[in-house]
Amino acid sequence: MQETLALVTGAAGGIGEAVTRLLAEQGTTVAAVDRDAERLTETAALLRKEGLAVTEFAADVTSSSAVERLVEEVETRLGPVHQLVNAAGVLRLGPAHTLTDEDWTATLSVNATGVFHMSRAVVARMIRRRTGAVVTVASNAAGTARAEMAAYAASKAAATAFTKCLGLEVASYGIRCNVVAPGSTDTPMLRGMHTAETAAQASVAGRPDQYRVGIPLGKVALPEDVARAVAFLLSDDAGHITMHELTVDGGATLG
Numbered sequence: 341m342q343e344t345l346a347l348v349t350g351a352a353g354g355i356g357e358a359v360t361r362l363l364a365e366q367g368t369t370v371a372a373v374d375r376d377a378e379r380l381t382e383t384a385a386l387l388r389k390e391g392l393a394v395t396e397f398a399a400d401v402t403s404s405s406a407v408e409r410l411v412e413e414v415e416t417r418l419g420p421v422h423q424l425v426n427a428a429g430v431l432r433l434g435p436a437h438t439l440t441d442e443d444w445t446a447t448l449s450v451n452a453t454g455v456f457h458m459s460r461a462v463v464a465r466m467i468r469r470r471t472g473a474v475v476t477v478a479s480n481a482a483g484t485a486r487a488e489m490a491a492y493a494a495s496k497a498a499a500t501a502f503t504k505c506l507g508l509e510v511a512s513y514g515i516r517c518n519v520v521a522p523g524s525t526d527t528p529m530l531r532g533m534h535t536a537e538t539a540a541q542a543s544v545a546g547r548p549d550q551y552r553v554g555i556p557l558g559k560v561a562l563p564e565d566v567a568r569a570v571a572f573l574l575s576d577d578a579g580h581i582t583m584h585e586l587t588v589d590g591g592a593t594l595g
């Protein structure tokens with residue numbers, strides 16, 4: 341039987357690393373992609389030491405030519421990509437009226453355009469093979485207004501809408517495209533917002549200047565919580581699920 345190959349972006353740390361680890365533990369071969377080449381090499385080496393089939397490919401998802409070259413290289417070296425996880429992302433916080441042009445462009449070019457570049461390159465190949473699954477890691481901020489997150493939320497809403505439209509177009513080829521929308525998750529991105537502790541406290545309690553609502557389950561997610569949702573949507577267990585947005589936020593924006 342042919343081995344399953346997944347390409348995971350943002351794999352150097354946080355949610356992307358947790359997805360890479362979980363998929364590899366489940367027997368999937370993983371092409372781990374990130375623009376932070378140094379951290380990616382460390383992460384992949386660590387996972388390989390544990391016997392996991394992970395190969396690193398440094399690339400920046402904002403460059404369409406780099407993404408096209410990357411996917412070609414991955415398929416030449418490892419074989420056809422069956423699963424794509426778009427987890428690379430950036431967060432620039434600030435009131436909308438103070439965001440710079442650079443804040444806006446940097447956010448949209450990774451979180452929205454990067455998802456477009458990767459999905460286009462991989463799905464074009466999946467269509468020829470008439471099989472595949474895509475999961476985009478967006479955010480619950482895409483659907484619920486939050487202070488200081490205008491650029492981020494707009495980029496995640498774009499990525500969510502793009503992934504659902506793509507899912508409609510490629511459903512007849514047997515390709516499923518879904519979205520996982522995490523809430524606050526304990527990763528370097530969240531820690532970068534404040535100190536780890538204050539970010540977690542603010543998330544859980546729902547401080548109104550930062551968050552619209554708190555987290556009913558009373559804790560921020562671990563990267564592994566999000567990774568399990570991603571792995572489920574990629575798997576045959578989700579074989580009849582496409583164009584779905586699965587929120588993993590402890591109930592913060594649900595109900």
Ligand code: NAD
Binds near residue numbers: 376
């Ligand atoms: P993180 O900052 O820990 O990891 C993001 C990774 O993306 C980093 O390794 C970074 O180097 C990589 N990356 C950034 N720009 C890139 C580019 N142009 N090309 C390739 N790689 C690039 O963040 P995380 O919390 O693990 O976030 C993973 C995803 O989950 C992101 O899309 C993020 O927006 C989303 N998310 C995170 C949270 C949270 O609370 N942590 C909540 C909702 C959604």
